[in-house]
Amino acid sequence: MPRSTQNHVPRVTEMTQSPSYPSGCLRFPKISRRSCLSESAAVLTASVFSRFAVAESDNEKLINIGLITEPSASHRSGYLDVLASCSGVRSVSVVDPTEDTIDDAKRRLGDRFNRGFRDVQQMLATARPELTVVTTEGHNAPAAVTAALQAGCHVLTEKPSCTKLEQFEQLARLAEQKKRHVMLAMATRSSGAIKKAKQLIADGVIGKPYSVHLLWVADQTRLTKPAYHQSWLADRERAGGGKLIYHGVHYLDVIQHLLDEPIREINGFTQNVGGQPIEVEDSAVVSFRFAKGATGTLNAGYYLGSGKQSAIRIWGSHGWLKLEHIERHPLRWRSTRPGAPEGIQEFDYADESGWYELFFQDAINSIRRGSPPPITTRESLRVLRTVFSAYKAVETGRTQTVEPA
Known part of the structure; x- marks a missing residue:
């Protein structure tokens, strides 16, 4: 079957943050390519x-x-x-x-x-x-x-x-x-590429998942600004953590969503590689094991002068899957199952409205129509348990068990 040779560049809504404003201002009441097919x-x-x-x-x-x-x-x-x-x-x-x-x-x-x-x-x-x-x-x-x-x-x-x-x-x-x-x-879930990847995995196209690798890298430059040093994002007491809970959380959620399987054990390292005067990590490397035995790693850090880099890679018993999501590169996979198309297949996606708009629309529609939400309460809790278990593993130097949500 033919492969796509054109790179369609979808437009993604870019969300911005404003670290220069003072913190602590809220006072709330204290209530407890086409693919082969x-x-x-x-x-x-x-x-x-x-x-x-x-x-x-x-x-x-x-x-x-x-x-x-x-x-x-x-x-x-x-x-x-x-x-x-x-x-x-x-x-x-x-x-x-x-x-x-x-x-x-x-x-x-x-x-x-x-x-x-x-x-x-x-x-x-x-x-x-x-x-x-x-x-x-x-x-x-x-x-x-x-x-x-x-x-x-x-x-x-x-x-x-x-x-x-x-x-x-x-x-x-x-x-x-x-x-x-x-x-x-967790708006990454709403991307057309993620939906396609989930379909491929569920259909057994790459077989039983063996191992995964995740990469979510952004610029160190933002951390050098005095406004960032003074912002809530640089303060563990106000933010809960750094790169892992701010960006890494998206991929720890989406990989459990893709495999339809929870992470059960996790360990790792966090550090301040850039040496900026911040109280949170700018680098996190974690390893984990899923409930059915597949293993994985995540590297999330502020390493670049500018821009972003990403990767979601999954290897299975009958092939592999690769997505550079933030760069908007096509989803690629290869299957060795009998009867599968030969060679590397591609899926080009057109998230024209942006992942957040797609996610919000799913959430709004779930309330209007009683349909399933884009992420459940238990799935939200699951990924935060995963993140905080990673932080505890770093603190104790011991692999942590992630409690089921």
């Missing part, structure tokens, strides 16, 4: 984007959304832009106790902007959102998520959403009690 590629791509057309024609099921944020929050501007473009949204009400971001929210949301609030409880009681999005400094997130759950909202929350595992475990228990979702914003 071009038809399947076309169907997959069509299914990703048909969601938007379906949602547009389903106007009777619009939901109200709340956004709890602050000036220093990660991805705040990107989240506002996504909420302005997703289908199925009636209104967005924004909480910022400083009020510094309200005008920007009004401009980005346009007609969807409902009202700005300083107080979380007032917004929840007045706007009565079905979904509340939380993006705050890590140490402020647990109280915000708790308030939203207590008010009966589903929650989509930016990572890390906590600084200690116990905090998120409490949130997960509360979500189950309230029969609501707490969805960690």
